[in-house]
Amino acid sequence: MLLTDLFLTFAKMGVMTFGGGYAMLPILQREVVEKKKWATEEELSDYFAVGQCTPGIIAVNTATFIGYKEAGMLGGILATLGVVFPSVVIITLIAAFLSNFAEIPAVQHALGGVNAAVVALIAASVIKLGKSTLKNTPSVLIYLCVLALAAAGSFLALPGLGGQVLDVVSSPVFLVLGAGCVGWIVFHRKGGEGE
Amino acid sequence: MTLLRLFLEFAKVGLFSVGGGLATIPFLKEMGENTGWFTNTDLTTMIAVSESTPGPMGVNMATYVGFEVQGIPGAVTATLGLIFPSVVVILIIAGFLQKFRQSATVNAVFQGLRPASTALITSAGLGVAVSVFLAVGGVAEHTFNLRWPQLALAAAIFLCMQHKQLKKLHPIVFIGLAALVGILFQF
Numbered sequence: 581m582l583l584t585d586l587f588l589t590f591a592k593m594g595v596m597t598f599g600g601g602y603a604m605l606p607i608l609q610r611e612v613v614e615k616k617k618w619a620t621e622e623e624l625s626d627y628f629a630v631g632q633c634t635p636g637i638i639a640v641n642t643a644t645f646i647g648y649k650e651a652g653m654l655g656g657i658l659a660t661l662g663v664v665f666p667s668v669v670i671i672t673l674i675a676a677f678l679s680n681f682a683e684i685p686a687v688q689h690a691l692g693g694v695n696a697a698v699v700a701l702i703a704a705s706v707i708k709l710g711k712s713t714l715k716n717t718p719s720v721l722i723y724l725c726v727l728a729l730a731a732a733g734s735f736l737a738l739p740g741l742g743g744q745v746l747d748v749v750s751s752p753v754f755l756v757l758g759a760g761c762v763g764w765i766v767f768h769r770k771g772g773e774g775e
Numbered sequence: 776m777t778l779l780r781l782f783l784e785f786a787k788v789g790l791f792s793v794g795g796g797l798a799t800i801p802f803l804k805e806m807g808e809n810t811g812w813f814t815n816t817d818l819t820t821m822i823a824v825s826e827s828t829p830g831p832m833g834v835n836m837a838t839y840v841g842f843e844v845q846g847i848p849g850a851v852t853a854t855l856g857l858i859f860p861s862v863v864v865i866l867i868i869a870g871f872l873q874k875f876r877q878s879a880t881v882n883a884v885f886q887g888l889r890p891a892s893t894a895l896i897t898s899a900g901l902g903v904a905v906s907v908f909l910a911v912g913g914v915a916e917h918t919f920n921l922r923w924p925q926l927a928l929a930a931a932i933f934l935c936m937q938h939k940q941l942k943k944l945h946p947i948v949f950i951g952l953a954a955l956v957g958i959l960f961q962f
Contacts, residue, residue: 594829594830594831594834595829595830596829596946596947596950597829597830597831598829598950599826599832599903601831602896602899602900602903603903604831605896606946607946607947610945610946622885622889625888625889625892625893626885626888626889626892628892628895628896629885629888629889629891629892629895630865630868630888631865632793632892632895633793634793634861634864634865634868635789635790635791635792635793635860635861635864636789636790636792636793636857636858636860636861636862636864636865637789637792637799637831637832637833637834637857637858637861638831639831639834640831640833640834640858640861640862641861641865644861644862644865644866644869645865645869648865648866648869648870648873649869649873653866656862656865656866656869657862660858660862663831663834664830664831664834664854664858666829666830667828667829667830667831667834667835667838667854668834668838668850668851668854670828670829670830670835671824671825671828671830671835671838671839671842671850672838672842672847672850674824674828675824675838675839675842675843675850676842679820679824681824681827681828682820682823682824682826682827683823686958687827688827689957689958689960689961689962690954690955690957690958691826691827691954691957692925692957692962693925693928693953693954693955693956693957693958693962694950694953694954694957695903695907695925696907696925696926696928696929696932696953696957696962697928697929697932697949697950697952697953697954698903698907698950699900699903699904699907699908699929700928700929700930700932700933700936700949701932701936701946701949701950702896702899702900702903703900703904703929703933704933704936704937704942705896706893706896706897706900709893709896710893713889713890713892713893714890714893719886719889719890720890722887722890722891722894723890723891723893723894723897724894725894726890726891726894726895726898727894727897727898730894730895730898731898731901734898734901734902735905752793752895753793755891755894755895756888756891756892756895758891759887759888759890759891760884760885760887760888760891761884761887762887763883763884763885763886763887763888764880764883764884764887766883766886766887767882767883767886767887768879768880768883
């Protein structure tokens with residue numbers, strides 16, 4: 581029953597996600613944290629952090645994590661198959677019958693609206709997530725540093741060596757590993773609890 | 776044999792594209808050039824469809840390419856190939872985390888990771904916001920035009936989500952309404 585539930589819940593989320601893994605965050609918070617209580621906000625942010633620096637797509641990685649946590653290896657596999665199942669059906673139908681789908685004016689207009697909604701939903705999700713992940717000064721400082729570097733990496737184009745250095749220090753892998761090391765140094769001394 | 780090759784090619788994409796679905800595009804471009812399965816023009820169509828349909832974009836791309844190459848078995852095989860490496864890696868990490876959940880070190884590391892993860896999501900959200908709200912171009916090359924209708928719609932949805940009653944609505948309700956607004960006002 582739990583396995584079926586995992587498959588169906590993640591299939592539902594696959595249908596409701598537009599864009600990448602980040603667009604899935606609001607849906608994950610609603611379905612997995614609030615409704616099913618399969619994970620906490622903190623755990624979601626853990627999965628996103630690991631998903632950033634491991635192979636594969638974040639939405640898929642998160643499904644595997646939550647499925648495994650709830651029902652072991654089989655749960656991980658079924659949740660993952662659930663999240664990709666709607667894509668396989670929808671894309672196959674479109675590829676077979678409607679390959680000019682993306683050029684239909686109504687689709688483009690609808691997508692324009694959906695994208696605006698996704699920005700608003702991500703903003704609301706980040707605030708919700710921040711309430712549980714930014715509870716103390718070191719956390720807020722880590723947040724600001726990582727945000728500054730990541731934003732600089734995506735919006736600034738430095739020439740020459742500076743650009744290469746920026747590419748490295750703003751990559752998610754570097755930032756996640758760096759924050760992990762900082763966390764280990766700062767929070768371990770405090771006895772593992774950062775309060 | 777084509778199915779096996781599809782599986783392996785997409786397993787390679789899954790293994791080397793770290794992060795979101797957009798990370799798969801350079802690998803797919805190379806795949807098209809090496810295998811002759813699809814042209815760059817085909818790829819552009821596939822990206823457009825993948826972006827405008829539900830589901831993680833990388834998964835949509837794999838299904839699309841697989842279908843074009845070998846029909847429905849191809850679509851299923853390519854998708855399974857794409858997710859195979861990450862399922863293996865995550866199952867190993869998840870097993871490890873469960874075993875060391877009580878460890879003070881692992882706890883401390885994750886306390887550092889959480890704010891970083893929140894920051895990366897914020898930064899990605901800013902990137903999406905810029906691409907949605909700013910129209911590049913116009914008369915001079917460096918002019919940016921704010922897309923006011925999108926900005927107003929996003930602001931309205933954000934405010935609704937702070938409202939005591941309205942925020943209980945499922946996020947998909949807001950997405951559906953926004954699609955309707957987009958069609959009505961020709962976004």
